[in-house]
Amino acid sequence: MRKFFEILPHKADLKIKVFGASKKELFLNAMKAMFEAAGIKPEGKVVKRKIKIQSPDILQLLVDFLSEILYLSETENEAYFNIKFKKFSDNTLEGELFGKKIKEQGLIIKGVTYHNLEIRKKKEGYLATILFDV
C-alpha cells in the first residue's frame, strides 16, 4: 500500500507531504500524519467529538482544521484516527472525529505554519505540503 504521507527534510521543524484521492481524504490523511509523526500511541475505548470549521478558503480551512485538532488533542488528551464528514466544501467542514486517549507521545506539535503551504491537484488526487512547528 502506498504510504499516505512523507516526511520532507527540514532542519528544525516537521515538514510533510500528504496525499489523498479526494480533498476529504487529504484532510483526514493530514490529521493522521500529524499524529503518526508525533509518535502518538493511543489506548482504550473509541471516543467521538464533533468538529465544525468555517474558513475563507481551502488553505486556511486546512490550517484551521489541523489547529483545532491540536487544540482538542492537547486539552482532551486524545488522538484522532478517523473523521466522518457531514459537510465538506472549500470553506466549511463539519463532522465527527473518532479517536482514543493518548498513552504515549514523542513530540509536541506547537502549531501549523503558513510557510510554503500548498494544496495541489494531481492526476491521482490531491497533494499538500505542510510545515509544523515542533
Next chain:
Amino acid sequence: MISKKDFIKINDYLWEIPKSFRSDMRVPARIYASEKLLEECFRDESIKQLINVATLPGIVKYSIAMPDIHEGYGFPIGGVAATKYPDGAISPGGVGFDINCGVRLLISNLNNQEIASQLDKLAEEIQKEVPSGLGKGREVKLSTEQINRILEGGAKYLVEKGYGEKEDAENCESYGKLEWAEANYVSEKAKNRGRNQVGTLGSGNHFLEIQKVDQIYNEEIAKEFGLFPNQVVIMIHTGSRGLGHQIATDYLREMVFVMQKYGIRLPDKELACVPFNTKEGERYFNAMCCGANFAWANRQMITFYVRKAWERIIGKEKLTLLYDVAHNIAKIEEHEINGQKMKLIVHRKGATRAFPPEHPELPDRYRKTGQPVIIPGSMGTASYVLVGEEKSKEAWYTVCHGAGRTMSRAKAIKTISGRNVVETLRQKGIIVKCYSFKGVAEEAPQAYKNVDEVVDTVHKAGLSQRVARLVPLAVIKGE
C-alpha cells in the same frame, strides 16, 4: 543560489548582503558568523529567510542573524529585526509559536564532589517533580481567574504567592513580567490549554540539566555572578507551552488576513505582520506579553519543584536564580541610532537580549557587570554563561541562543541511535533520564552545530564576553 560572493565582508565575524541584492529588501541583511559557520548556512534556506526579514515594513538598519542561525519558517531561527515604534511592523512570526521560550540558571553553593553520591537520586526526583506535560499536564487545573493573574503578573505574581524567593523575579529579564499584558486579548482556548501546564517542561529541545562549572574565563565577573569552578548549577529550558502556541495560532490567522488591509505584501505568509499602532498590532502585542508572562511563570513554577526535589535529596543548601532570559520574544526597547535615542520594536526569534554594563533596565545587582546571558548547548554538550557588552549595541544588544540545528529531526532519528547516544553519554559520566530513545536521537549532539564555535564567534565579534563554561552531569527530559 546564494553564496559567499553575495556577501560583503565587514570583518572576520560579520558579513552583509547589500540592499541591492533583491528589489524588495528595505535594508541590508547581516550575519555574525565565522567563515566556516557562514558556509554551513548555505546548506538550507536560512539566508533566504534572513533576506525575507529585510523586507518587513518599518525595519531599521538591517535584518540580523546570529551564528547559530538555521532554517525556520518566516524568520530564520537566530533572526533579529527591529522596526520603528510605533508604526513599524509587529510580526507573530518574528516571535514564533513558543512565545518566550527561554532559559534560566539556578546556582548552588556546592561543588560536584559534594553531591556526587546523590546525583542519580536527585535527577530522578527532579524528573518526578517536573512532568513533560505530554499527554497530561499537572494534576491541578487552575481556574480562568488564576490563569488571568498569571498572564498579567508573570513570575512576579507566583513569587508573591509564595512560589519563590523575592530575588527570583528581579533576576528575570524584564523582572519576569511585561506590563503590556492584557488577559482580555487571550482567547479562552489559549487559557484552557494553559490550565494544567504551569510547571511543565514540554518536549523537543526543552530540558532540565544538572551541570557543573567546567571553566571560568573571567574571574572577576564570575565572582560577581557567584560562579566558581566545579560548582553545581541547574539549567531549565522551556517556554509558554500550549497557551503560547494557541496565542500565536490565533493572531497569526488574523494577521494573514488583515495585512492586506494595510497594503502589506511579503515574500512569505509566515512573516505576516501589521503596523504596531493598529488595533490588531496592539492586541497581538498585549496577548504576546501574556504568553511571555506565562512562560516566566512556568519556569518559576518548575524552579519551585526543582527546589523541592533538591531540598529532599541534598538538603537546605540554597538554589539561587542567576538569571532568566527569553529567546523568542518581541519587546519595545530604547536604542540609539545615529546619536538619537529611539524606541524600537525588537523581534528576537531564537536570539537573546544581552544588555551591557550600566544599562538602566538592569537590576542593581548586574548594573556594574552587565546582564548575565545563558546559552544552552545541545544535549550532553557544554552550555555557557556570558555577559552583555557595549559593542552589541549594533545588534540591538543581542546574542545567540544556543548551538543551532544542523541536522533535521527525521534524519537524526534515521541515522542516530538514541540508545547509543545514552550509552556514549553514560561513558562520559553523564546521567540521562529520558523515557524515549527516539527523543534522545532527535536531540543528539551530532544534530547540532558545535556550541563552542558559536560562542567563540559571539565572543570574538564582541557581542558578549565569555564568563563560564558549564558541562552536564545529568540530563532530564521529563516524565
